[in-house]
Amino acid sequence: MLTTSIRLLRLLSLLQTRQHWSGAELAAKLGVARRTLRNDIDRLRRLGYPVHASPGVGGGYGLAPGATLPPLLLDNEEAVAVAVGLRTAAAGAVTGMEEPSVRALAKLELMLPSPLRRRINGMQRYTVAIADDGPLAAPAVDPSVLTALIAVCRDHERLRFDLATKDGTTTRRTVEPFRLVNLGGRWYLVAFDLDAADWRTFLVERMTLRVPTGPRFVPRPPPPEGLIEQVTRGAATATWEYRARVRIHAPMAVVAARLPRTAGSLTPVDDDSCDLDSGADDPATMLRYLSMLDLDFSVPEAPELAAEVRKLAARYTRAAP
Secondary structure (H helix, E strand, O other): OHHHHHHHHHHHHHHHHOOOEOHHHHHHHHOOOHHHHHHHHHHHHHOOOOEEEEOOOOOEEEEOOOOOOOOOOOOHHHHHHHHHHHHHHHHHHOOOOHHHHHHHHHHHHHHOOHHHHHHHHHHHHOEEEEOOOOOOOOOOOOHHHHHHHHHHHHHOEOEEEEEEOOOOOEEEEEEEEEEEEEEOOEEEEEEEEOOOOEEEEEEHHHEEEEOOOOOEOOOOOOOOOOHHHHHHHHHHHHHOOEEEEEEEOOOHHHHHHHOOHHHOEEEEEEOOEEEEEEEEOOHHHHHHHHHHOOOOEEOOOOHHHHHHHHHHHHHHHHHOO
């Protein structure tokens, strides 16, 4: 009887994943004969599940909408995904869905085993979403990598990983992970880099995790500038291939008002100038960004950028002799 009940639950779970199954497919998935499958379908119908059958070559089985909602069978990964989505909606990310999301979440978490509840709580506590001007096209990240990063943040375990650059080189890093952050469609790990002895932001899609993880550590105070500032600044630098310091001949407040938060860091020089530590994929791209500021600047410490300035100046001179 127990085997039959387990098989019925498995059959119901399969019927909930697709609108149509052939009899041969279902029988193969369950490892039973077609006659046993038909008997199990009849049992589900007697229990009140509206399983419809269609005859013929393209026939099969499907779960029709019923008068009442049948139990929704979820595996562990699906349960975690649904719970995290409900928590996001309950926090107001989806307007008008806060109250029903809270009710649904309460029902779901009541039924979850404690290991899954702990995992979901870890995802909620150790992940941060920061609003951005618009989503960026980004490579997909393996969910198992995100889960592993959440675990080391939660358990305060040192992490070793290889960090790749666009040219294919890698460096080995050892960090004390702090938070996993989603910004503009990309995932970033905020961590204290033990080699640099400072806080850093790492692009997850460029990380290859090393196992086992390191020893546990006592958590440090958060980044002094705050998590949001650390990530928005670090998110830009994490993708830069070229970096340079530029002198902007304007008050820092004026420059800051024209720059996005991810453009880099500003350091005052005097009342009428400041230094911008910034970067881009290459010097030419950085020069285009600087031109959009519509402010005077100089590049005494960036020879590659200076070469691009001279090339662009010559082009403009030829355009308007």
